[in-house]
Amino acid sequence: MVLSFAGLFCFTIYMIILYTGNGKGKTTASIGQTIRALGEGKKALMIQFIKGPWKSGEDYFFQKTKNFQIIKAGKGFVGILGDRLPLASHKKAAKDALKLADKKILSKKNDLVILDEINVAVGLKLISEKDVLKVLKRIPYGVDVILTGRNAPKTFIDLADIATEMKEIKYKFNPAKQGIEY
Amino acid sequence: MVLSFAGLFCFTIYMIILYTGNGKGKTTASIGQTIRALGEGKKALMIQFIKGPWKSGEDYFFQKTKNFQIIKAGKGFVGILGDRLPLASHKKAAKDALKLADKKILSKKNDLVILDEINVAVGLKLISEKDVLKVLKRIPYGVDVILTGRNAPKTFIDLADIATEMKEIKYKFNPAKQGIEY
Numbered sequence: 001m002v003l004s005f006a007g008l009f010c011f012t013i014y015m016i017i018l019y020t021g022n023g024k025g026k027t028t029a030s031i032g033q034t035i036r037a038l039g040e041g042k043k044a045l046m047i048q049f050i051k052g053p054w055k056s057g058e059d060y061f062f063q064k065t066k067n068f069q070i071i072k073a074g075k076g077f078v079g080i081l082g083d084r085l086p087l088a089s090h091k092k093a094a095k096d097a098l099k100l101a102d103k104k105i106l107s108k109k110n111d112l113v114i115l116d117e118i119n120v121a122v123g124l125k126l127i128s129e130k131d132v133l134k135v136l137k138r139i140p141y142g143v144d145v146i147l148t149g150r151n152a153p154k155t156f157i158d159l160a161d162i163a164t165e166m167k168e169i170k171y172k173f174n175p176a177k178q179g180i181e182y
Numbered sequence: 183m184v185l186s187f188a189g190l191f192c193f194t195i196y197m198i199i200l201y202t203g204n205g206k207g208k209t210t211a212s213i214g215q216t217i218r219a220l221g222e223g224k225k226a227l228m229i230q231f232i233k234g235p236w237k238s239g240e241d242y243f244f245q246k247t248k249n250f251q252i253i254k255a256g257k258g259f260v261g262i263l264g265d266r267l268p269l270a271s272h273k274k275a276a277k278d279a280l281k282l283a284d285k286k287i288l289s290k291k292n293d294l295v296i297l298d299e300i301n302v303a304v305g306l307k308l309i310s311e312k313d314v315l316k317v318l319k320r321i322p323y324g325v326d327v328i329l330t331g332r333n334a335p336k337t338f339i340d341l342a343d344i345a346t347e348m349k350e351i352k353y354k355f356n357p358a359k360q361g362i363e364y
Binding site for chain 2: 017018019020021023024025026027028029030031032033035036037038039040056057058059060061062157160161162163164165166167168169170171172
């Protein structure tokens with residue numbers, strides 16, 4: 001959020017919402033937020049920084065939905081789940097995703113842009129905190145941005161208008177159940 | 183979650199997910215969860231215990247969506263926002279909502295049932311913790327239930343398979359912006 005006329009008239013010209021923490025609900029909350037936006041006739045876009053090319057329930061659901069697109073920019077999880085990709089490949093994918101995010105945000109074609117797992121991409125040093133801040137600091141009027149992922153840098157929280165920590169209280173559930181967990 | 187054969191074979195026959203805390207994202211996370219379920223071809227239902235009859239972005243969005251229904255069982259916010267209803271009226275609405283929830287869960291017609299703001303309804307003593315536990319303890323095979331709302335009773339957390347606290351880190355945003363906040 002920035003102020004017009006040096007704060008004389010305070011109104012939101014864009015908004016950054018941040019979901020972080022080790023608990024469940026960060027990406028799903030951003031999807032729920034998307035539903036609210038779509039219901040109001042707005043356009044939304046999600047760029048996924050970490051998740052790979054496989055499909056989740058939301059991908060199937062949104063196939064038929066106008067005004068919302070999910071771009072899977074990530075190369076899958078890094079260093080786990082059988083990942084054999086060189087780190088350079090993950091870094092390139094994340095950097096390209098950030099460039100794309102910048103372009104899409106600046107184009108103003110979407111009212112809401114979700115940068116899914118971008119906090120994690122920064123935590124893994126696939127992209128730098130500084131480069132993300134550059135993108136966030138030039139969000140144009142009328143575009144809202146949601147950042148998700150664990151371990152959000154303090155600078156992102158400082159910049160955000162709304163920040164929530166999804167904190168795990170308990171998680172006794174194994175294996176992941178299709179349609180609930182992915 | 184309960185165990186079959188006294189724990190010899192452990193598998194999920196139903197699941198309770200709980201979202202609590204003072205932060206943003208509880209209802210939106212449950213809506214995102216709904217999207218995942220719908221994407222997998224499942225049926226879902228949301229019963230709103232507190233929110234009143236006015237419409238939010240998600241109501242407009244889901245008007246055209248098959249396999250998901252939102253039932254606004256609550257009589258609006260209690261004691262705030264110009265509420266003039268007698269407490270008895272709120273209590274009756276919440277009790278009826280719980281009866282309906284029980285019936286809908288037992289019918290097994292929905293794979294996912296969201297009891298939105300039910301924790302708040304208990305906190306306001308519109309319905310008793312004990313009566314909700316009765317409903318939760320007889321969830322049949324194949325039905326998942328999401329409970330949302332601040333100040334979830336410990337007994338609900340104990341019963342849940344997954345519980346997340348949405349904890350407010352910051353919230354500088356006023357007034358509520360249509361399509362983001364409601």
